[in-house]
Structures are given as C-alpha cells and as structure tokens.
Amino acid sequence: MxxxxxxxxxxxxxxxxxxxxxxxxxxxxxxxxxxxxxxxxxxxxxxxxxxxxxxxxxxxxxxxxxxxxxxxxxxxxxxxxxxxxxxLADPGTGELNDLQRAFTEHHGLQCGFCTPGFLMLAQGFLTERPEATKEEIREVVAANLCRCTGYQTIVEAIDACATARRAQRAAGTEETSCN
Amino acid sequence: MRSAKDDRLVGRAVARREDPRLLTGHGRFVDDVELPGMLHAQFVRSTVAHAALAEVDLTQVRQVPGVVAAFTAMDLDLGDITAQLGRPLTEFVPTAMPVLARDRVRYVGEPIAIVVAIDAYAAEDGLEAAKVTYETLAPVTCEDQALAPGAPLVHEEATHNTLVDVSLFATEGIDEIFDNAPCVVRVEARTGRQNALPLETRGAVAHWDGREEQLVLHTCTQVPHQVRTVASRCLRLDERAVRVIVPDMGGGFGLKCVVGREEIATAAAALRLRRPVKWIEDRKDALSASFLAREQHYTARAAFDVDGRILGLDADVVCDMGAYSCYPFTAGIEPLMASAEMSGVYKVPAYRVRGRAITTNKAPTAPYRGVSRPQYVMVVERLMERAARALGLDPVEIRRRNIITEFPYTGVNNITYDPGSYLESLNLCEQALKEAGWYGRQAAARAEGRHIGIGYSCFSERTGYGSTAFAARKMEVVPGFDLAEARMDTSGAVTVTSGTISHGQSHETTMAQIVADALHVDIAKVKLHQGDTDRITYGWGTFASRSITVGGSAVRLAAAKLGDKLRAIAAAEWGIPPEETELDRGRVRRRDDPDAVLTHEHLAETAYLKSHLLPKDIDPGLTATAAFDVFNDGTFSNATHGVVVELHEGTGQVEILAYVCVEDCGVAINPQVVEGQCRGGIAQGIAGALFEQVTYDGQGEPSATSFMDYKVPTAHEIPEVTIHHLETPCAFTETGAKGAGEGGTIGAPAAVLNAVNDALRATRVELDNTPITPETVHRALTSPALEQTP
Amino acid sequence: MKPAPFRYHRARDVEDTTALLAELGDDAKVIAGGQSLVAMMNFRLARPAHLVDIGCLRELDHLGVGAEGELRIGALTTHHTVEISPPHKLGAGFDIIRDAMAWIGHVPIRTRGTVGGSMAHGDSTAEWCLLAVLLDAEFVAQSLRGQRRIRAREFFFGYYTTALDADEILVEIVFPRPAPHAALTEFAERRGDFAIVSAAVDLDSDGRAVHGGRVALGGVAAMPVRVQEAEAVLAAGGTFRDCAKAAAAAVDPPGDANGSTQYRKHLIRTLVERACEEAMSR
Structure with a gap:
C-alpha cells in the first residue's frame, strides 16, 4: 500500500x-x-x-x-x-445573467453538460466582438461540441443576447442585461 | 380558473426547472461527487482484439507511487453479466460477459484489471506497470470473416459467430409475388459503426455505507434498477443492500441504458477496500472501449406493381454486435427491432425477413437512439426512391400511394398502428419545400451544372412499449410498466417520483407540468424525484421513448389519485360526497358553493397532524401510487423529413441547404422540449449519415480513439431545422402524448441519403452506405460508374 | 488521459530558458501555448521528463513590420493576436497571414496556441508551417551557443521534425516580404479540423496579369512543400486551372483514412485554383 x-x-x-x-x-x-x-x-x-x-x-x-x-x-x-x-450569475441573489437567461429562453441546453463551456465561450467572444453577426456566432459555436441540441438554439440564444446588449448600449443604458 | 383549458400547463413551453442549476455550474454530475477518502480507479484494458489471457501480473502496478490496490477477475471473484432471451438455442445463444476478463479477451479495450489509486493520475501510472501476457488468437473483425466456414469463434458456444438468428413472417406466396411482380428493386446497404457519444462519459462513485449496511453506487445510467439488480447479483448482495443513485446525467442516448462492467467493478473495489472509489471513463476509452452501435448490413428487395404499389418486402439483416450481448437487452436488440418493424409506414402486403446478430472481436454494442430504425427506414426509403425511378414516378407520389391512411392499421408484421398523420405530414413537408422555392432553385442549379438534391423520409416510430410489446420480443427481463408515487407534505408541496430518469429530456419540467395540471397546483410546488433506487420503488428507466408515454401516464395517475384523496378529506370535513368537490388552484372547492374552499395546506395538516379527524375509511397521510403499462402494441409517433443538399464538385462536400421536419408526437407536453428533441435527434442522424464511424483494421484495432478520428459534427455542419407540428393525440396514454425522443435520429439518415442521391441523379451512381464521406461523393461525381443499376 | 509525471520549470527570460535547456538536455520540452503538446501528453504520446514553460517571456510576444517591410513575429505571439491585429501592425500585404488564422482550430485554441509553438511542432498540415514555406520565412533560434537564422526550406525536416536542436528555442519568425496577392485555403470534413489538404499561393501580379508566383501545399507530404511544377505554369503565364493541375500531377500524397491519394490530388486541383482566385481578388 x-x-x-x-x-x-x-x-x-x-x-x-x-x-x-x-x-x-x-x-x-x-x-x-x-x-x-x-x-x-x-x-x-x-x-x-x-x-x-x-x-x-x-x-x-x-x-x-x-x-x-x-x-x-x-x-x-x-x-x-x-x-x-x-x-456569471449574481453572487448575492443567484440571479442569472443575460446570457444565461437567453440560454434558458431559447432552450439552448438539454442535459447541460456542455453548457458551461458554451457559456464561457460566448461570454469571452461577445466581450471581444459585441457586434458579432449570427454567422460569426455560428462559427464560434462550432468550437465546442453539443450532443443534445443540434446547436441551433445555442446560436439563437447567443445571438439574442448579443442583439439585446447592442440595443441596450444604443439606448444608452449602462446595464448589460437582456430580457 | 385552473380548470379552464387555457390555464393548463400541458402544451406550453414552460421554462425548464433544470436550467438554473445547470447554467450556473451547480448541476451535480457523477464526476462532481466527492467523498472523504475517495480513491480513483482506471482499468487495465486489452491491447489485442482476441487472445487467451495467459497471465495478468499486477505486482509492479501495486508498487507504483499512489496506487492503493489492483484487482484481477480472480481477486474479485464476481458473478458474470448474462443477458437472456426466451428463445430456443437455434434463435439465440446466451453468452456470459465477465465483469473483468477472466481467461479470454475479445476486443481491444476489454477491461482486465482495475487499478485504484489516490488520484486519476496515479491510477493511470499504475496501468502502465501492468504485465499482461496474451496468447493471441485470430481476430474476427467483419461480417465476412465471422460467417465464413471454419471461422475462429469469438464464443465457443456460438457456432458461426451468430448470437441471434430469426426468420419471421414469411407471408405465404412471397416468392411468387416477387417472381411475378412487374418491378423489383434491390438495395444493399451497410451502415457505419457509431458511438452514441454522450458528452459526459460513463462513470461511477461507489462506497460502502456501514450504518445502512448498503453499497451506494452513484452512476450515470438510464436504468438504475437494472444496475442495482446486476450489482447485487455480481456482488452477491441483497438488492436492498445496493442503492443506485443517478445524479445529473450528461446525455445517454442509449449507451447508458445497459449495465456496464466498469461500474460493477468499481463497486466491487469499493466494497473490498471499504473506501469510496470513483471511476470516470476518459474519452479515449469512451470512444474505443465502451458500447458502440449501428453496424448493420441489409440485403433487401421490394416488389411493386406498375402503379407503384408495393407488393412485397424481403430483407436480410445482419447486425455486427461486437464481442458481447448487452444487459438486459441482449444482442437481439438491433436485429429484432429491424425485423419486427421494417415495413414501417407503408401498406406492405407480404413480408419476409431474416435478422441476425453476429459476434466479432470489436467493442460490444448497446441500443442507440432509434435502434435499427435509422437503418431500416433508410433502406425502405431507398427502395421507395428506387422504385419511383424505375417506374418513372415522382418520389413523393409513390409514397402517397403506399402510405398507411386508415387507422388502426394492422400490418403484415402483426403490429397494430394507432392513428397518426402519415399522409398529412408527407404532404405538408413537400408543400413546405415547394413554397420555400427549393424545387425552382434545384431546376435552376441543375441547368448551371450544379448538384442540388431533394430527399424525403417518411417513418413512424413505436414509442410507449409496454410489457406486452417487450414480451413479444421474448425478452427474459421484460420492461414495460412504470410506477409513480405522489405525496404532499404539510406545506402543500408535492413530491412525485418516477421510475424514468431524465438525462436532458427535461422530466423535472414536463412531469411537473403534468402533475400541476392533474392537481391544480402551482408548478413551483411540484418536485420530481428520479434516479434513486431507495426513493423509487421500481422503474425501468428511460429508453425507447417511454418516459412521457409510460412514465408520464403513471405520474398523472398518481397525481390524480392524490387529488382524489384531497377531495375525500375535504368532503369529509364538509360532510358531503367527494363528487361534490373539485380541485381548484391549490385548494379543494365545493361545487355548490364556489366560495367554500379548503387549502391543500389545511387538508395536509388534517391528514398528518390531526389524523384523528379523518374518517375511518381514509388512511392518514397524503400519498398515492400508481402503475401504468401499455397492453397493446404501443403508440406510434410519425414524421416526414425533407432535406435539400448541394454536392460540391471541388471537394465532394455535402452541404445541407434546408431541412424541414413535420412531426406528430400526439400531445406535446412542452413544445419547446419536443423541438429540442427533434433538432438534437436530427443532428445525430446527420452525424450518422455523413460523418461518424468507428472502423476496425484487420487486427481488430479501432480507428477512432480521439475526436480527431471520430468526427462529431459541429454548429458549422448541422443546419437550422424548420419544424412543423401536427397533433394526433394518443388514445391510451393518460396525457395523449406519444414519444418524441428518437424520431429526429430515425428520419435524418434516409432523408439525407435520398437528397444526396437525387443530387447525383445525372451521374447514375447511387450511394446506399453510410457515412457518405466527401471522398465517396467526389468519386460519384467524377466517375461514370454504372456498378449499381436501378 | 492524464499526463505522466514531469518536473516543471518556469523560465524567466530567453537566457534562463536556454540555460535550462542546455542543462536538461533531451529530456526537456519547451511549452508555449501547449495546444498540441498538452493533448499529446494527456494521451501519454509525449512524456517529457522536464517541461520548460516560456509563457512568461513577454519579450517574445510581439508583432510588427521591420525596416525592409518584413513582418517580424515573436514566437510567443498567439494566433488570436495575429487574427485581431490591426492593419498598421500587421503591415500592408500580409493579409494572407491574418486571414489564415481563421483556419487554425477554433477561437479557444487560437487564444492559447502560438506561432512559435506551431512552427516548432512542425505538423505538415499546420497553417503556419505552410505560410512559412510559401513565403520562405526565416526562423530565429537561440541557445546558449548563440543565435542562428534558418530559412523555412531548411527548417522542416519531416513528420513533426524541425531543424531546432534540443537546446534551442525559437524566438522570432520573419516573413521577408509582403505578399499582396496571396491566399491560403484548405479543406477538412469539419470546420476546424486539421486540413486533409491545404494550399497557399503567392502571386506576382500587377493586379491584372500574373507573371509568376509561389505555390505551396500542406497535407501531401511529411512537411509543407513548394511545387516548382505549378510555379512554372504561373511563370509561363498559364491559367490557374493549369497551375492547379500541374500541382496535383507533381505530388504523390500518401492516402490514409482521411483521404486517398486520388482524392487528395483532386483536392489539390480545387484548392490551388481557389487560392489563386482568392489571391487575385485581393
């Protein structure tokens, strides 16, 4: 031993x-x-x-x-x-951030095993390229594997989050949350 | 009012209850289970495909720093895992699968010894010190070898390397039908060996709980009670003394609905060492040494009359099941599914099939999403397309002429199909592609010399198999029913158990929707428990799209019974018959006086804390159990898939330009979840059609040990899918739902293959094998090959 | 899939690195981004006894145009840095290099993988190796023995083999001249995979006619190769299609599970022509 x-x-x-x-x-x-x-x-x-x-x-x-x-x-x-x-979530309340909310709204996860990887991929990417188009998002989503969703809803979730963030910036608010 | 139809949760895209924890990193998967003093296991695995084990020497292993113990089969002395069918030896040969190889190895990757160390790193160091002496035997690596006279035998008891051999139906006069038919078309197709590939690999954490006198086994399985049975038998413990707990599970797709050897060996090591032991399969092992699926060979022909009506179907199916029969389904899983169901959605008057499972020196197989249906649907749909070409008919029109339109329909396979929307889905799918302009674009592209093809597949999918249907397969272990328990506590919160186990299918949400509707409670008050053999009396787990159909029905019945009890208690308090009460938004209400209500909390308090107030005929407590089973042939979901592809001459690449799915799974409990199942299933079907395959070389060495070689498609390869829903409610499930878990995977390969072949029309080459690689397409586009005649 | 044990050394600077390498000898391996090395170590296909981490050598993370218009890239520069670098840093005429980055794996690989690491790994399908061979880049290698400069044509030896000695590290790669009409393209079954075949061309052109150029291929031999026969077609004013044909005829790529010889030759024809067209569209 x-x-x-x-x-x-x-x-x-x-x-x-x-x-x-x-x-x-x-x-x-x-x-x-x-x-x-x-x-x-x-x-x-x-x-x-x-x-x-x-x-x-x-x-x-x-x-x-x-x-x-x-x-x-x-x-x-x-x-x-x-x-x-x-x-990602609010440390005090546990409230999901806008990206996480977009994933749940668009059913961007099923078993949830790959999900943290996609969230961090998207978080990093959107910070660097807030103006990313849906096609660019699809290319980036291609970096990770998901076996449940067929990817479409992941792309849609990230695209919706990016769109909402842009709209909010355009509206001049400081807050970065999407509905 | 809760009772109003628009107030119901069933049918709505209710937000998933699972999501918050999974999105914040607070899910608990098996690798997240951490116990004090936990050790880590890995397996010494065979490096050769076929050999007698002369010696397994672990002396050096035990000297490796960090290694705590190492055990061979002899050291652990465990019972074997043997799956049985109730069929004569001429039809089925049972074979034992030892937990660790004892005197023989039968595939590269077969577990020989378990090494337990202080961490996974040291365990892997230990593996390298194992000395295994093999006396190699000639490997059997393909069907031709396996069935050749005088072939080496993988199992001595299975002569001709055949584990299952059934000949079914053989409609009288079928030979004459083929002899006299004006049109006979043939398809020979081989489909690649695939890995179901849940992103979470298999794994287990086992420990002995001395206080409970119980072995606790956390493992990611779709069949917790089956794992308990096998563990208790192999370890020679009462079933009570084994508790299987399934935490969050990162996908399964069938690969986890059989009992694996490694989780049993991990349990044995924990029992021996009296310390927690964790085993997490690494990806290399998951790709090469776990369960594979789908390697099948079809030789099929179909006879048609001049109008394109099918007269007969005659098929020979050989499924390469690898080295062992899986438990509990056996090696019969693929050939029996294909043989029983192949006639599918068409009115086939005559049918004959021979289905075989052969054994080879390859990793064994498990059911994989769709089980044989992606393959035989592909074959039947190819036959339809080929007949259409031969007869000069439109490929959609020939389907229309043959598709089942009157229900219930009892097929040539003696299966009765409940109502569906077969023709409607086909028409709608064609209409969707037409309205989107794809036919016009195809014609224009062809004029430019481009290769655009349109392909369809029509299929139905038996879901909600009850014990009757499984017994018809002559399974010795007969799944089918499901049990549910619903209970309410004094806070009015409802706990419901199900013997099914979600691994992505959203049961915590959909089952709660069903319960919330049945009990008229806020969904936030409902919590589902699943995947714990101590909490759930018995269950068959999640496979064969049975969870919502069978499990959901049991859950609804249990919730309704609990509702009845609430009403009975309220009625007793009011002194009126229960029929004069009804459930209403967390309360029971008098029908004759809408203002008279008793809350669930109040009634629960009576049931538990003031039980002296209950009438004698009402037991204290608020629990109800219910069982559900299906006593007919099950319920059939159906769909049509339509695909548009373009083949690129320069590279042979198949690009999917459009994908339409028209599906009918009866009442969709949660349409968003159903769409998720469709899209995910389609992605896996496309993967099988175009990308994924594990091949073996002549020595039985697998080609795919990494994601470089096993090509799981990404977001770049998988197209967007447009989904249309039709709804033909099931008459005998409690919710009207049919299964929705597998259809996507079933329909995709056929539709993709047909589209590719449509695009290849000018070349006269037809491709019937999967996966279709770019190189295959390139060869088809560049050679004037005429080797296959329509 | 856990790596075998090793000793970890974090180098402070280039001098420290070369001293460590001189001391540790053949048992040591330099780790930069580690995107190939760590995967190989996890499979235990690589098991260095010592790992020298040069991640702290900030002086090797740079990118800029030199006095002669040459592009100088520090060995520790990541693919991602190159990909997002603005035109004034990368220099006019080096678009081929920026655009080629999109072919390297995926974003999370490019954020860690480095130019020097890729070159030193010497994968025959690697984009950086192909670019180096196409443009005949110069490699600056350093050891305790001093610094030496190696041209690309002498740098790649064979499968995963380069001219670097065990005690040397790559400090800089110099792409000698702008290549305004150059492009790299490739094909793999899945986006982000190692290419089955990759092709890169650098055309001599005034923007209208082509009067010569360089053609290089990856995935057809043990290392990226220049194809004189195809270049001759360009020099003689031949069409891109003829150039591509000549390239396919000139090489004999070994077949494997990812593609037969025949198929790879077909891909060469497609990709060389495609690269030429893309190069001219710049």
Whole structure:
C-alpha cells in the first residue's frame, strides 16, 4: 500500500486568481487547470469532456479570452485572471445573467453538460466582438461540441443576447442585461 | 380558473426547472461527487482484439507511487453479466460477459484489471506497470470473416459467430409475388459503426455505507434498477443492500441504458477496500472501449406493381454486435427491432425477413437512439426512391400511394398502428419545400451544372412499449410498466417520483407540468424525484421513448389519485360526497358553493397532524401510487423529413441547404422540449449519415480513439431545422402524448441519403452506405460508374 | 488521459530558458501555448521528463513590420493576436497571414496556441508551417551557443521534425516580404479540423496579369512543400486551372483514412485554383 497521501511527483504551491479571488493550491505540476479547478478548488461547473481540446466542455476564460482548461497546466495559469461559469450569475441573489437567461429562453441546453463551456465561450467572444453577426456566432459555436441540441438554439440564444446588449448600449443604458 | 383549458400547463413551453442549476455550474454530475477518502480507479484494458489471457501480473502496478490496490477477475471473484432471451438455442445463444476478463479477451479495450489509486493520475501510472501476457488468437473483425466456414469463434458456444438468428413472417406466396411482380428493386446497404457519444462519459462513485449496511453506487445510467439488480447479483448482495443513485446525467442516448462492467467493478473495489472509489471513463476509452452501435448490413428487395404499389418486402439483416450481448437487452436488440418493424409506414402486403446478430472481436454494442430504425427506414426509403425511378414516378407520389391512411392499421408484421398523420405530414413537408422555392432553385442549379438534391423520409416510430410489446420480443427481463408515487407534505408541496430518469429530456419540467395540471397546483410546488433506487420503488428507466408515454401516464395517475384523496378529506370535513368537490388552484372547492374552499395546506395538516379527524375509511397521510403499462402494441409517433443538399464538385462536400421536419408526437407536453428533441435527434442522424464511424483494421484495432478520428459534427455542419407540428393525440396514454425522443435520429439518415442521391441523379451512381464521406461523393461525381443499376 | 509525471520549470527570460535547456538536455520540452503538446501528453504520446514553460517571456510576444517591410513575429505571439491585429501592425500585404488564422482550430485554441509553438511542432498540415514555406520565412533560434537564422526550406525536416536542436528555442519568425496577392485555403470534413489538404499561393501580379508566383501545399507530404511544377505554369503565364493541375500531377500524397491519394490530388486541383482566385481578388 502506498496510500500515504503523497502526491507522487514534485509538488508546488500555486496562487491562482479565480473569479476575482486569490486561491492557493498545493499540487503536482502535471495537473491540468480543469482538474485543479474542479477537484482542488471544487468549482465543478467546468466539465471534462475529452481532455484533448476538441469538445470544449472545459472552456474557461483566461485573461478574458476563452481557452481549453484541459490543454493548460494549472501552473501555467499563475498570474492570470481565470473566470469560470460560477462567476456569471449574481453572487448575492443567484440571479442569472443575460446570457444565461437567453440560454434558458431559447432552450439552448438539454442535459447541460456542455453548457458551461458554451457559456464561457460566448461570454469571452461577445466581450471581444459585441457586434458579432449570427454567422460569426455560428462559427464560434462550432468550437465546442453539443450532443443534445443540434446547436441551433445555442446560436439563437447567443445571438439574442448579443442583439439585446447592442440595443441596450444604443439606448444608452449602462446595464448589460437582456430580457 | 385552473380548470379552464387555457390555464393548463400541458402544451406550453414552460421554462425548464433544470436550467438554473445547470447554467450556473451547480448541476451535480457523477464526476462532481466527492467523498472523504475517495480513491480513483482506471482499468487495465486489452491491447489485442482476441487472445487467451495467459497471465495478468499486477505486482509492479501495486508498487507504483499512489496506487492503493489492483484487482484481477480472480481477486474479485464476481458473478458474470448474462443477458437472456426466451428463445430456443437455434434463435439465440446466451453468452456470459465477465465483469473483468477472466481467461479470454475479445476486443481491444476489454477491461482486465482495475487499478485504484489516490488520484486519476496515479491510477493511470499504475496501468502502465501492468504485465499482461496474451496468447493471441485470430481476430474476427467483419461480417465476412465471422460467417465464413471454419471461422475462429469469438464464443465457443456460438457456432458461426451468430448470437441471434430469426426468420419471421414469411407471408405465404412471397416468392411468387416477387417472381411475378412487374418491378423489383434491390438495395444493399451497410451502415457505419457509431458511438452514441454522450458528452459526459460513463462513470461511477461507489462506497460502502456501514450504518445502512448498503453499497451506494452513484452512476450515470438510464436504468438504475437494472444496475442495482446486476450489482447485487455480481456482488452477491441483497438488492436492498445496493442503492443506485443517478445524479445529473450528461446525455445517454442509449449507451447508458445497459449495465456496464466498469461500474460493477468499481463497486466491487469499493466494497473490498471499504473506501469510496470513483471511476470516470476518459474519452479515449469512451470512444474505443465502451458500447458502440449501428453496424448493420441489409440485403433487401421490394416488389411493386406498375402503379407503384408495393407488393412485397424481403430483407436480410445482419447486425455486427461486437464481442458481447448487452444487459438486459441482449444482442437481439438491433436485429429484432429491424425485423419486427421494417415495413414501417407503408401498406406492405407480404413480408419476409431474416435478422441476425453476429459476434466479432470489436467493442460490444448497446441500443442507440432509434435502434435499427435509422437503418431500416433508410433502406425502405431507398427502395421507395428506387422504385419511383424505375417506374418513372415522382418520389413523393409513390409514397402517397403506399402510405398507411386508415387507422388502426394492422400490418403484415402483426403490429397494430394507432392513428397518426402519415399522409398529412408527407404532404405538408413537400408543400413546405415547394413554397420555400427549393424545387425552382434545384431546376435552376441543375441547368448551371450544379448538384442540388431533394430527399424525403417518411417513418413512424413505436414509442410507449409496454410489457406486452417487450414480451413479444421474448425478452427474459421484460420492461414495460412504470410506477409513480405522489405525496404532499404539510406545506402543500408535492413530491412525485418516477421510475424514468431524465438525462436532458427535461422530466423535472414536463412531469411537473403534468402533475400541476392533474392537481391544480402551482408548478413551483411540484418536485420530481428520479434516479434513486431507495426513493423509487421500481422503474425501468428511460429508453425507447417511454418516459412521457409510460412514465408520464403513471405520474398523472398518481397525481390524480392524490387529488382524489384531497377531495375525500375535504368532503369529509364538509360532510358531503367527494363528487361534490373539485380541485381548484391549490385548494379543494365545493361545487355548490364556489366560495367554500379548503387549502391543500389545511387538508395536509388534517391528514398528518390531526389524523384523528379523518374518517375511518381514509388512511392518514397524503400519498398515492400508481402503475401504468401499455397492453397493446404501443403508440406510434410519425414524421416526414425533407432535406435539400448541394454536392460540391471541388471537394465532394455535402452541404445541407434546408431541412424541414413535420412531426406528430400526439400531445406535446412542452413544445419547446419536443423541438429540442427533434433538432438534437436530427443532428445525430446527420452525424450518422455523413460523418461518424468507428472502423476496425484487420487486427481488430479501432480507428477512432480521439475526436480527431471520430468526427462529431459541429454548429458549422448541422443546419437550422424548420419544424412543423401536427397533433394526433394518443388514445391510451393518460396525457395523449406519444414519444418524441428518437424520431429526429430515425428520419435524418434516409432523408439525407435520398437528397444526396437525387443530387447525383445525372451521374447514375447511387450511394446506399453510410457515412457518405466527401471522398465517396467526389468519386460519384467524377466517375461514370454504372456498378449499381436501378 | 492524464499526463505522466514531469518536473516543471518556469523560465524567466530567453537566457534562463536556454540555460535550462542546455542543462536538461533531451529530456526537456519547451511549452508555449501547449495546444498540441498538452493533448499529446494527456494521451501519454509525449512524456517529457522536464517541461520548460516560456509563457512568461513577454519579450517574445510581439508583432510588427521591420525596416525592409518584413513582418517580424515573436514566437510567443498567439494566433488570436495575429487574427485581431490591426492593419498598421500587421503591415500592408500580409493579409494572407491574418486571414489564415481563421483556419487554425477554433477561437479557444487560437487564444492559447502560438506561432512559435506551431512552427516548432512542425505538423505538415499546420497553417503556419505552410505560410512559412510559401513565403520562405526565416526562423530565429537561440541557445546558449548563440543565435542562428534558418530559412523555412531548411527548417522542416519531416513528420513533426524541425531543424531546432534540443537546446534551442525559437524566438522570432520573419516573413521577408509582403505578399499582396496571396491566399491560403484548405479543406477538412469539419470546420476546424486539421486540413486533409491545404494550399497557399503567392502571386506576382500587377493586379491584372500574373507573371509568376509561389505555390505551396500542406497535407501531401511529411512537411509543407513548394511545387516548382505549378510555379512554372504561373511563370509561363498559364491559367490557374493549369497551375492547379500541374500541382496535383507533381505530388504523390500518401492516402490514409482521411483521404486517398486520388482524392487528395483532386483536392489539390480545387484548392490551388481557389487560392489563386482568392489571391487575385485581393
């Protein structure tokens, strides 16, 4: 029995900035970011789907941009701002943000396993390209796999959210919520 | 008023109850279950397709840092998993599937040993230290090899490598019908081996609860009670001593409706170690070593008269089921479905079929959304198109002449079809494509030398199989009924249980809609419990589009019974007969005095806290249970799919330009959910038609171990789908609903294939095998091939 | 699909990196964006004993036009940075490079994957490798032994093999001259997949007539290749179709599950012609 609680290979202390909170993790360097988020930090909203960067279930934001958390070691994420699906809803009330609401209104999820990845993909993308057309959105949605929806309602949800955000900006309001 | 029809929730796109937790990352999937002291398991898997196991040496494995234990089949000494059909040995050969391979491996990826370590990383380190000595045997990797005289045998007991061989119907005089028919068309089709591919792979977390004297097994399964039965038998525990809990599940599509070996081995390891053990299948294993489906070979012919009326259908179906029969369905699942239902929506007067399941050295198969229907619908629809060409008829018109229009209709397959909208859906689908201008555009494109094709598929889909229908398949374990319990607490909140288990189908919403209507309560007061063998007395789970038809009916009956009890208690308080009361918005009301009401909370207080007030004939408490089963042939949903494709000469790419689905699943409990099922199903059908396939080389090595090789289509490949609804309510489900889970997948391959062939019309090449790759299309577009004659 | 153990070293700067590589030898592997490497490590197809993380080397994340009009790209520049870079940074005549980014995987791959990482990985279907061969880019490699410059034609050796030594890192890639009439196109069954065949052309043209050019193909050999036979057709004033035909005739792509030799040759004809037309439409 080697069940001594040893972590096997050399262990390091990492400081990760996750959803605006600084977290310290002691881990071996071979642990991927998604495993550290899920199992060390217990942020289980980010899912593991393929561990080779194709399905996108593990998509999170690193410095605001969507990345595959399975293709990054946690050690590489030190000094970067990490954002996961747990950050989207209002932390006080739990109220869904406009993107999340658009997903539910358009039935953009069924089993919900791929959903956090799509949400973070869309969140990162729309921040960078608020003026994205529906065709551009479709191209970006093609980055992740969903086995339930056939994608159409995911595209429609993101497009509706982007449209509502643009309308709101045009109306000169500060708030970024869509109905 | 709640009783007014427009006040009902059934039929409305009620917002999903599941969404808030899934959208915020607070769903709980099996990999999210974390228990103190939990260990992580992975499996040593066979690297060869067929071999005797000479030695499995785990000595080095146990030395690997972080590894806690490693077990072979000998170490764990578990019972086998054996699926049975009640058919003679000439028709079905049962084969045992050991939880871990004992003395023989039969496919690449077969589990040989379980390695348990402090984390998944160390477990994988452990796998690399295993020493397995194989005495390799010649692998059987395709139908031709399997059926060749003197072929190596995958299972000694299955001579000719055949697990199922049934010949059915054989209408008298069918040979003469074919001999004398003015038109006979043939189709030989092979369909690719697919993976149902839920985004969440399989997985389990098991631990021994000493206080409850119970093994608790969290696992993502569509059949929790079946897993409990198998676990209890393999581990030699009473069923009571096994509790299967299904958390949120990331899709299943059939792959999770059979009992897997790994979840049983994980449970065994937890039992042995008295520590929680988690196993999460990685994608490489999910692609190569879990359950696959759909590799079938059809040799079919159909006879027609000069007017295009079908005279007979004669088919031979061979399904390559891989190395083992799945539990509980057996290797019969695909050939029996195809054989029983192939005549489909057409008035076929004569029918003969031989259906076989063969065994090969490939990963075993499980039911996958649609089970054989995507394949045989494709074959029948190809026969229709081919006959139309041969007879110079319009392909829609030939369908019109043959489609069932009078119901109930008892087919040549002895199945009685309940009313549907077969012809209406076909007409509406054609009309939709015409009105959208596709026929005009096709003609214009053809004039320019472009290849645009239009294709249809018509089908019906048996849903709501009851025990009668499953028993007709001669299953030894006969699914069918479902149980529901509804109970109300003193706050007036309703808990309802169902033996079905949602994994994307939105049961928490749709079942709650049904209950809210039946009880006249606010939907927010209703909570569904599913997927826990301790909370749910018994259930058959979710497969075969049975959840809303059978499960939803049981839930409605239970809720109605609970409503009756509420009325009885109120009636007793008022001293009037229950018939003079009615349910109304969370209350019971006197019919003769609309202002006299008693709230659910008040009645529940009587039932629980002041039971001395109850009359003697009313038991304390507010619970009701109900069972539902279907005692006829089930209810048939139907649809027509219409597809427009363009084939690109430069690359051979098939581009889907338009997709129309006209579907009828009876009463849609939640139309948005139904549309979601259609679109998702269609995406999977397109995937099978154009993209996905696992092939095996001559050594039995699978081609697809990553998403680079297994080409799941993305938003770029899957088109928008226009859906039209028709509604022919089912007469014998409690809600009028028919199943809606599989139709999309069933209709898509045939429609896509027909559209591709329509686009290829000028080349005289016809393609009948799937998936149709760009290279196949390219070859068709560039060669003046005449190898297939219409 | 968990990687084998390794020791992690976070390099502070280029000097530190080269010192680490010199010390650790063949057992070390440089990780930049890791979009290919981590996937291979998760499959345990790659199992370096040491991983040298150069993610902190900000000095290698740059992009700009040099004095001679050449485009200089730091090895750590991500595909995404190139994709969104404004014209004044990327330079006139380098649209082919910006547009080619859309073919690399998907957005979440491009946000992490780097130019240097892609070049050093040396995949024969990689867009960056094809661009480098087409435009004969120059690679600047550094080690403790010093800096050296390698031309693209001498950089790619074979399947996933480059001229980089184990103790060297790529610091910069220089695309020597603008290519105003150039384009890259490719085909795969699914958007975002590795190309079955990719084609890139760089035409010498005054905007009306073409009097020469370069043609390069990916997915037809162990590394991207220039096709002299097709270039000769362009130089002789032949049509794009003839140029594409010549390209298909000149190579002998090995067939595999993603496409036979015959099919790849057909794709070459389609894609070379398509690339020529796109290049001229600029």
């Amino acid at each position: 080697n069940d001594t609680g040893s972590l096997g290979d050399d262990v390091q202390l990492l400081t990760l900035d996750v959803n605006g909170t600084s977290c310290e993790v002691i881990t071996s360097p071979r642990r991927t970011l998604v495993d550290v988020l899920r199992h060390n930090l217990r942020l289980t909203g980010t899912h593991v789907g393929c561990e080779h960067g194709i399905c996108g279930a593990c998509t999170v934001l690193v410095d605001g941009l969507p990345v595959r958390a399975c293709l990054m070691f946690a050690a590489q994420a030190e000094g970067k701002q990490l954002t996961t699906v747990e950050s």
